[in-house]
Amino acid sequence: MISRRARLVSFVVVAGAALVAAGCSRSVEGEAIASEAPTEPASTTVTSSAPPTTTTTTAAPKPVDPDDYAATSEGVYYFASPGGQFGCAILVHTAPLTGCQGTMPASAPRVPGSGAPDVLVPANALMLEGDGPGEWVSIGDIAFTDFGGAPKTLPHGSTLTVDPFTCTVDEKTGVTCETDAHGFTVSATGGEVW
Numbered sequence: 001m002i003s004r005r006a007r008l009v010s011f012v013v014v015a016g017a018a019l020v021a022a023g024c025s026r027s028v029e030g031e032a033i034a035s036e037a038p039t040e041p042a043s044t045t046v047t048s049s050a051p052p053t054t055t056t057t058t059a060a061p062k063p064v065d066p067d068d069y070a071a072t073s074e075g076v077y078y079f080a081s082p083g084g085q086f087g088c089a090i091l092v093h094t095a096p097l098t099g100c101q102g103t104m105p106a107s108a109p110r111v112p113g114s115g116a117p118d119v120l121v122p123a124n125a126l127m128l129e130g131d132g133p134g135e136w137v138s139i140g141d142i143a144f145t146d147f148g149g150a151p152k153t154l155p156h157g158s159t160l161t162v163d164p165f166t167c168t169v170d171e172k173t174g175v176t177c178e179t180d181a182h183g184f185t186v187s188a189t190g191g192e193v194w
């Protein structure tokens with residue numbers, strides 16, 4: 001793709017050549033005779049310092065059936081990330097809440113401890129309430145893992161939606177749970193909340 005600057009340079013070169021040709025022209029009477037020597041078209045070399053761009057197309061996440069992840073309690077859904085690093089839940093049986101816990105990345109912030117709010121400890125979970133931003137937290141108990149056994153794995157490229165939450169697992173970015181306005185993402189290498 002030719003950049004805007006390259007097109008401008010090309011235009012200026014062609015326009016300048018046309019002006020020079022027009023200034024050097026004169027009227028000549030007689031018959032036009034074709035030249036024996038072939039003429040070569042003028043060429044313009046344009047260089048660009050812009051790096052090449054690469055477009056990656058990622059398939060849209062595939063929705064899964066929430067019933068496949070439902071616990072025995074109404075409004076409770078559990079899943080694990082591939083590899084089992086994170087246990088996650090969507091809880092809509094009371095105030096809507098979703099979260100993941102497990103081995104958090106080394107970059108996870110220090111947050112008030114669950115039993116000692118005056119002491120900062122490494123976050124061991126992320127959570128998102130239905131009407132607020134995502135947050136790094138320290139929880140003392142297992143809150144987002146199924147006590148009834150190993151939760152079903154939500155495969156890469158899949159999305160579990162239980163209103164108001166959508167949780168997606170992506171091979172590159174990890175687990176993302178969000179509402180229309182807020183959410184969190186966590187992987188082995190990092191995380192963010194919004």
